[in-house]
Amino acid sequence: MSTVQEPARTSRTPRAAQIVAAARELLEEQGWGEVTMRALADRLGIRAPSLYKHFRNKEAVAAALVEVALAEMGAALHGAVGGASGADRVPALLAAYRRHALAHPGLYRLATTGRLPREALPEGLEEWAGRPFSLAAGDPHLAQALWSYAHGMVVLELDRRYPGDSDLDRTWQAGARAFAARVPAPEAAGGA
Template identity: 50%
Template sequence: MKSGERSAVADRAQQIMSAARELLDAEGPDALSMRRIAERVGIRAPSLYKHFADKAALVAGLQAQGLTLLAEVQEAAEAEIGADPPLLVLGYAYRRHALASPHLYRITHGWPLARTALPEGLEDRAALPLARAVHGDINIARSFWAFAHGMVVLELDGRFPPGADLDVAWRTGCEAFTQAIRNRPHGSTA
């Protein structure tokens, strides 16, 4: 394949991913059919298979987008850490990320992760700011991620009572994890 042909194929794949993301953002995961994506791009559905083996490959591409966005958000938040505890800064950034693109968040963090289809190192990159904030303690990192994910899903699902002060709930949870880091035995990371 010549360079120009490779570029055209890459451009078309990008158009397909953009169309899939637009449908996802506008209508949710149920809108992600090969037919609907092809219509949005202006091609016939069978032509999609020249670029993506199946819908699962498209979802894997969207998950890669979601993890890339999370990594960028967490890295930017990490750079802004100052007087507030790092977990509070990272937790609030995680929440903003999820609320900004709830459908992308759900397929990235609520569906089985297509690990083998992700760019190498992406999952680690997305987790690294949290790993640094907990000084490498994998148990605290996993527990904090479960807390943050649970809070976000409950908020997205409208499960908190009207008037609940979620900022206070986030702060309370983040402070509890910060205290757990302070209380762990010196030098302990696992």
């Protein structure tokens, strides 16, 4: 199975990295609507204008958080797919996706809802982060369908839209089996 090297990340000053970390804390604690430049400054014990030396606005902070989200999710998914083979790749991928998204719900929502700030992300990061879906599915259309399934399941789970007596572990397993059954044989997928 071929893997793609993780793209270089944006170089940040120690203070900029501290700002991103504080923004992430606020995001997970209170949601993106409560992350303001003033709240960030208060969290860091600095004056709000000092933040603008590192980030031009809140959208730039959001882009930095999306970069973190894609890099972390990508690493988790590459690890899951790299540690599995054949029919085990899809269940491993879905389990890692679910686990990571549910552990970081604010970051997950920020990175997967609304417009993706592609122009602010390191070149190749989005493709690298999504590559495990192609590696697991062996077909680009099946990979997109697999991601759509995983994303929909996570959002519904985060929003607590399933009935209280739902066995979501079994639901995820059923989806994994259904997708794994559709994965083409390695020779049909070009040796993927």
